């Protein structure tokens with residue numbers, strides 16, 4: 045049975061060891077990084093840089109603790125993410141969210157280059173066929189996956205699996221474009237964006253959020269450039285009038301996340317990845333959005349495991365036991381303690397991600413929780 049180490053977010057005593065950074069230090073010691081990483085080995089610390097406005101990411105202090113722990117064993121860490129918006133803008137977002145060399149103590153680099161096209165095709169599975177894994181993640185021998193656990197409008201739940209699947213893959217591949225990248229998970233067929241003029245309130249949020257300026261309006265008519273569009277789905281997600289849609293299917297989406305995660309993991313030797321899930325500032329939405337709503341549950345703590353599926357299942361189990369917070373989306377949706385908060389927030393069959401990951405051999409939903 046896989047071990048999952050946990051430390052609570054509660055800080056009872058007035059001492060560093062009781063703080064979350066202090067507890068992360070202790071968890072990293074308990075896990076024993078020497079068992080995974082070697083002196084002089086390059087180690088990617090994979091996180092999500094967030095968005096301008098989405099400030100509830102994994103805080104720089106935690107990345108710093110991971111970097112320092114890796115340096116203590118002589119490894120050579122760097123902090124990375126794949127391009128979500130234009131690369132230069134994304135580095136600036138990272139900087140604004142406090143993720144830079146000075147704060148985290150290691151280089152902060154884009155895993156798929158400034159243009160987000162530096163990726164290598166890797167065999168994925170029945171749904172995706174092949175997928176474009178960011179070249180840096182493909183090539184680096186070891187990785188610590190630092191994930192901010194939260195809800196997600198499409199995935200229902202977003203943790204390590206999504207951080208690997210969406211975050212380890214490029215938006216587009218140099219030769220085969222979006223069809224080999226994240227868009228292959230988000231949509232099917234040609235991924236054509238459909239606009240319902242009757243429902244559209246001309247709020248222009250879709251245009252403003254598009255990282256590629258693929259949406260324009262003229263004479264109150266939406267125009268979409270399918271040739272440059274990444275099929276990232278942001279425009280569809282922010283439309284609160286249901287006026288935009290891309291073809292998709294929840295089961296296929298969840299299953300393809302597991303497939304893509306498998307493709308990313310497959311580029312590493314066994315025992316060269318560990319997963320750290322941060323159950324803090326658990327907001328209802330993805331860190332890609334240009335805002336972060338208030339948390340739907342209280343901070344819970346930090347989980348570490350070498351088993352992707354186990355750390356995800358343990359995170360979900362903890363979220364399902366958490367009490368929904370007042371003045372949050374959970375209260376707005378009348379979610380009460382004991383109900384499946386993840387399901388009720390977004391009505392998505394999120395558990396398929398984890399079921400599929402187990403079926404694909406990425407780990408076990410059975411775990412032993414060890415609290416320190």
Ligand code: SF4
Nearest residue numbers: 254273274276277279
């Ligand atoms: S899916 Fe929407 S937001 Fe994303 S690139 Fe295409 S048009 Fe822009």
Ligand code: SF4
Nearest residue numbers: 244245247248250283
């Ligand atoms: S976000 Fe939706 S309602 Fe607003 S302009 Fe775009 S399509 Fe219309």
